[in-house]
Amino acid sequence: xxxxxxxxxxxxxxxxxxxxxxxxxxxxxxxxxxxxxxxxxxxxxxxxxxxxxxxxxxxxxxxxxxxxxxxxxxxxxxxxxxxxxxxxxxxxxxxxxxxxxxxxxxxxxxxxxxxxxxxxxxxxxxxxxxxxxxxxxxxxxxxxxxxxxxxxxxxxxxxxxxxxxxxxxxxxxxxxxxxxxxxxxxxxxxxxxxxxxxxxxxxxxxxxxxxxxxxxxx
Amino acid sequence: xxxxxxxxxxxxxxxxxxxxxxxxxxxxxxxxxxxxxxxxxxxxxxxxxxxxxxxxxxxxxxxxxxxxxxxxxxxxxxxxxxxxxxxxxxxxxxxxxxxxxxxxxxxxxxxxxxxxxxxxxxxxxxxxxxxxxxxxxxxxxxxxxxxxxxxxxxxxxxxxxxxxxxxxxxxxxxxxxxxxxxxxxxxxxxxxxxxxxxxxxxxxxxxxxxxxxxxxxxxxxxxxxxxxxx
Numbered sequence: 001x002x003x004x005x006x007x008x009x010x011x012x013x014x015x016x017x018x019x020x021x022x023x024x025x026x027x028x029x030x031x032x033x034x035x036x037x038x039x040x041x042x043x044x045x046x047x048x049x050x051x052x053x054x055x056x057x058x059x060x061x062x063x064x065x066x067x068x069x070x071x072x073x074x075x076x077x078x079x080x081x082x083x084x085x086x087x088x089x090x091x092x093x094x095x096x097x098x099x100x101x102x103x104x105x106x107x108x109x110x111x112x113x114x115x116x117x118x119x120x121x122x123x124x125x126x127x128x129x130x131x132x133x134x135x136x137x138x139x140x141x142x143x144x145x146x147x148x149x150x151x152x153x154x155x156x157x158x159x160x161x162x163x164x165x166x167x168x169x170x171x172x173x174x175x176x177x178x179x180x181x182x183x184x185x186x187x188x189x190x191x192x193x194x195x196x197x198x199x200x201x202x203x204x205x206x207x208x209x210x211x212x213x214x215x216x217x218x
Numbered sequence: 219x220x221x222x223x224x225x226x227x228x229x230x231x232x233x234x235x236x237x238x239x240x241x242x243x244x245x246x247x248x249x250x251x252x253x254x255x256x257x258x259x260x261x262x263x264x265x266x267x268x269x270x271x272x273x274x275x276x277x278x279x280x281x282x283x284x285x286x287x288x289x290x291x292x293x294x295x296x297x298x299x300x301x302x303x304x305x306x307x308x309x310x311x312x313x314x315x316x317x318x319x320x321x322x323x324x325x326x327x328x329x330x331x332x333x334x335x336x337x338x339x340x341x342x343x344x345x346x347x348x349x350x351x352x353x354x355x356x357x358x359x360x361x362x363x364x365x366x367x368x369x370x371x372x373x374x375x376x377x378x379x380x381x382x383x384x385x386x387x388x389x390x391x392x393x394x395x396x397x398x399x400x401x402x403x404x405x406x407x408x409x410x411x412x413x414x415x416x417x418x419x420x421x422x423x424x425x426x427x428x429x430x431x432x433x434x435x436x437x438x439x440x441x442x443x444x445x446x447x448x
Contacts, residue, residue: 142447151382152382153385155382155386155407156389158386158414161445161447180385180388184384216388
């Protein structure tokens with residue numbers, strides 16, 4: 001890789017080149033993303049990157065923004081959460097995980113360029129979705145979308161989301177939303193990674209590009 | 219030298235602090251515009267917000283501009299630029315149809331827009347959708363975005379609010395819809411865009427253009443379709 005390519009990626013010149021989402025359904029959450037990493041908008045540096053990071057048994061994060069910053073924050077969060085869960089002698093709450101990310105983002109807001117979606121299941125409140133934005137705002141929502149590709153699917157998710165969906169309906173909703181975003185955003189692409197988190201466990205679903213739903217103009 | 223200039227600047231007021239924000243911004247039709255072809259005609263729609271910076275200069279704008287009896291254009295971008303272009307094309311098309319002694323084709327109108335938008339592309343900020351009915355090709359929608367490209371599409375959206383509804387349009391549009399389905403589809407898409415885009419809002423203006431004529435309708439703010447996330 002040439003030197004100027006490296007410097008572009010580390011300075012996060014074009015952040016949020018991705019599509020990520022998380023949706024609550026009846027009994028769990030689905031967190032999903034595309035798998036493309038691009039540099040400068042015209043070179044795909046990875047077709048199969050996994051943007052869904054497990055920070056604890058039932059808590060996942062997905063990242064939008066500078067990959068370097070995001071990796072640093074999630075590593076720190078993972079460490080803090082495992083320490084926290086040993087001290088409390090119980091799995092951490094999803095809100096705790098989101099708060100850890102928020103603390104890191106807010107305290108270092110001048111240096112960092114990354115936003116997160118945290119989703120998971122805990123015994124106290126069941127399935128939850130939290131979003132931590134660029135400056136460190138923490139918000140709990142029934143579902144949330146992020147990244148550059150999310151612009152194109154605001155209308156779709158506003159129209160099609162229903163509270164208390166079943167697991168299959170939610171999988172279809174998330175897959176469709178990501179497929180539509182990938183169809184319109186040139187820095188989102190590759191495969192669709194989905195993680196279904198419920199009380200019983202964690203299931204990773206990967207949908208390759210040619211198996212994605214097709215829409216009328218394709 | 220640089221330090222001196224910096225210090226000097228913080229001591230005196232800028233011009234922009236003395237006048238209201240909206241006097242410094244060009245009038246913009248921020249906007250969401252849309253047009254859909256169906257068998258026998260077209261449905262066009264737009265929001266009704268015109269902004270100068272953060273001020274809404276007109277909250278009941280009509281962005282659906284008649285160019286000829288059965289040809290309309292939907293305007294987005296600079297209000298001044300699009301009004302001037304539409305006036306010029308209306309004149310040219312009126313003259314053309316008198317000379318040809320028959321109603322003009324939608325393709326002709328679209329090409330007149332494209333000629334102006336491409337030739338003066340450095341000076342203009344205009345995104346226009348041309349839609350109408352003629353007796354050769356029935357309903358047609360042509361999009362002339364900023365830069366002056368011309369392409370015919372079954373569905374076209376434009377303006378700042380259009381980014382948010384690409385996913386909805388891609389998933390919901392199917393060929394072979396009826397006029398009523400198209401009207402409902404356009405109303406929903408406009409409502410979704412107006413909900414998310416700060417530069418789009420007000421009422422949703424719709425029109426259906428067929429051989430028989432025009433049918434205008436307006437969906438007022440409180441009558442817009444509501445979605446569970448609202």
